[in-house]
Amino acid sequence: MITLLDYGAGNVRSVINALEFLGETVKIAQNKDDIVSAEKLVFPGVGSFGNMIKILNNKNFVQPLKDYLEADKPFLGICLGLHALFEKSEESKEVFEGLGFIKGSVNRFDVDLSVPQIGWNGINIKKKSGFFSNFSGDEKFYFVHSYHVKPANDDAVLTTTDYGYEYVSSIQKGNVIATQFHPEKSGENGLKLLKNFVEDNRSNIPEISSGNTRIAKRIIACLDVRSNDRGDLVVTKGDQYDVRDESDVRNLGKPVELARQYYVDGSDEITFLNITGFRDFPLEDLPMIDVLKKTSSNVFVPLTIGGGIRDFTDKNGRKYTALQVASEYFRSGADKISIGSDAVLIVEEYLKTGKKTGKSSIEVISQVYGNQAVVISVDPKRVYVKDPNDTKHKVIKTDTKGPNDEEYCWYQCTIKGGREGRDLDAVTFAKACEDLGAGEILLNCIDKDGTNSGFDCELISAVKEAVGIPVIASSGAGCVEHFSEVFEKTDAEAALAAGIFHRKEVPVQSVKEYLQDKVEIRIK
Numbered sequence: 001m002i003t004l005l006d007y008g009a010g011n012v013r014s015v016i017n018a019l020e021f022l023g024e025t026v027k028i029a030q031n032k033d034d035i036v037s038a039e040k041l042v043f044p045g046v047g048s049f050g051n052m053i054k055i056l057n058n059k060n061f062v063q064p065l066k067d068y069l070e071a072d073k074p075f076l077g078i079c080l081g082l083h084a085l086f087e088k089s090e091e092s093k094e095v096f097e098g099l100g101f102i103k104g105s106v107n108r109f110d111v112d113l114s115v116p117q118i119g120w121n122g123i124n125i126k127k128k129s130g131f132f133s134n135f136s137g138d139e140k141f142y143f144v145h146s147y148h149v150k151p152a153n154d155d156a157v158l159t160t161t162d163y164g165y166e167y168v169s170s171i172q173k174g175n176v177i178a179t180q181f182h183p184e185k186s187g188e189n190g191l192k193l194l195k196n197f198v199e200d201n202r203s204n205i206p207e208i209s210s211g212n213t214r215i216a217k218r219i220i221a222c223l224d225v226r227s228n229d230r231g232d233l234v235v236t237k238g239d240q241y242d243v244r245d246e247s248d249v250r251n252l253g254k255p256v257e258l259a260r261q262y263y264v265d266g267s268d269e270i271t272f273l274n275i276t277g278f279r280d281f282p283l284e285d286l287p288m289i290d291v292l293k294k295t296s297s298n299v300f301v302p303l304t305i306g307g308g309i310r311d312f313t314d315k316n317g318r319k320y321t322a323l324q325v326a327s328e329y330f331r332s333g334a335d336k337i338s339i340g341s342d343a344v345l346i347v348e349e350y351l352k353t354g355k356k357t358g359k360s361s362i363e364v365i366s367q368v369y370g371n372q373a374v375v376i377s378v379d380p381k382r383v384y385v386k387d388p389n390d391t392k393h394k395v396i397k398t399d400t401k402g403p404n405d406e407e408y409c410w411y412q413c414t415i416k417g418g419r420e421g422r423d424l425d426a427v428t429f430a431k432a433c434e435d436l437g438a439g440e441i442l443l444n445c446i447d448k449d450g451t452n453s454g455f456d457c458e459l460i461s462a463v464k465e466a467v468g469i470p471v472i473a474s475s476g477a478g479c480v481e482h483f484s485e486v487f488e489k490t491d492a493e494a495a496l497a498a499g500i501f502h503r504k505e506v507p508v509q510s511v512k513e514y515l516q517d518k519v520e521i522r523i524k
């Protein structure tokens with residue numbers, strides 16, 4: 001039996017799913033006695049350090065946790081569960097004391113790279129440990145964080161990882177282990193790691209290693225989901241956002257089955273977009289929540305879900321907040337939520353007033369769940385102009401001229417699935433979203449969607465240069481070469497595709513095989 005410490009924020013569902021998948025029984029610690037009597041304790045965490053310590057204090061968990069750690073009983077901390085072991089963190093403005101089990105602090109990344117670090121990175125093993133039984137040390141694990149631990153000495157350092165510089169990515173002190181990366185989201189290797197912890201394996205222990213680790217470019221399969229005319233939830237795919245054939249909505253498969261397939265094929269993440277979410281209300285769309293629950297029970301890479309995340313008043317006058325919708329998604333197994341239309345309206349208001357209200361969905365959800373959990377999905381389309389002075393928007397000089405030989409264009413944000421263009425350009429928009437607390441941009445492009453003609457590298461470069469958070473390039477992938485092109489021509493951290501995967505024209509494995517000796521990627 002594993003006892004799981006759920007302090008009430010973030011996606012503990014993923015950890016429970018992974019442990020149950022391994023055949024374990026998981027008990028949630030409800031009170032301090034559950035911690036005292038635990039045989040093996042897992043402390044997963046997402047969110048912010050200050051919020052976590054506050055909750056641990058309110059629940060009177062701090063002393064029992066300290067006693068548990070001092071007794072050297074088996075403990076696995078994940079992400080914030082690692083940070084909690086240290087004395088303090090730069091993340092909280094107020095001074096909160098951590099558990100102080102390890103001397104040192106938690107510091108923000110001070111790098112010239114995108115922060116948060118999101119993606120699959122490697123490890124250098126600094127201590128021989130049964131935790132890595134049957135590993136070679138070359139594997140990659142899933143990281144998502146803006147802060148990392150800085151122990152006062154090397155005694156407990158189990159692994160290090162490079163992201164701009166070398167930092168500590170896991171620690172071990174006796175039976176207490178904690179990782180910055182997420183085993184529960186690290187595919188088969190992550191499951192193997194959890195198994196080593198659960199079974200206390202100590203065979204085939206890898207040697208101490210050194211070198212530089214590198215973060216992988218991510219390949220993401222995206223499933224646009226909606227109901228067809230018969231009411232079945234299907235994965236669909238449009239051409240420039242038009243998902244209908246003469247008869248019905250295009251049906252390219254079942255969401256849960258396809259997601260599992262892409263996981264097995266090596267997709268680094270899975271994204272679900274409820275493409276009619278702007279019209280319907282997700283909490284009334286229980287099938288979508290069911291899709292998430294079922295998928296997260298056997299897909300162990302990060303899951304993002306978007307569509308309909310906004311404040312909403314139903315026909316009976318009952319009000320729901322965007323945070324409630326997002327929380328339901330997180331509880332059902334999502335690791336990140338993505339906001340589309342609502343983000344455009346929020347940014348318009350923010351640019352008009354120059355003030356953050358602290359109440360928008362982007363701000364509220366990132367405060368509670370951390371900015372790494374908030375993706376902004378934007379649907380821009382090109383507006384061509386003859387002369388840059390013809391518009392107040394940021395223009396680029398383009399190699400793809402407009403219908404009247406225009407050499408300049410700007411990228412107009414749209415809402416409601418591309419149906420409504422707004423007076424806002426995608427570059428300004430992305431920057432404002434970052435200011436408001438978003439952790440990542442999912443950059444679609446209506447002109448390219450479903451065309452198989454390659455990504456819009458001009459758009460991607462323009463947005464990437466404007467923001468310091470990761471950018472996922474999306475729309476237009478038609479062959480394996482398009483993925484190497486987007487990574488060569490732009491600094492995008494990830495590339496997302498839909499149609500070529502659903503139509504089985506190019507499987508995920510082929511993309512990975514092709515990229516293998518060209519860019520850093522994760523091989524399963």
Ligand code: 1PR
Nearest residue numbers: 241275277278307308340341377417450475476497498499
């Ligand atoms: O506005 O918060 O409710 O969110 C709605 C979400 O649904 C947004 O993220 C929006 O991008 C998405 N969406 C709305 N309508 C459509 C549509 O297609 N009619 N799909 C839609 C967006 C675009 C991509 C697609 C890539 C790759 N899909 O995600 O998967 O373009 O396609 P490709 O590789 O086949 O070219 P809200």
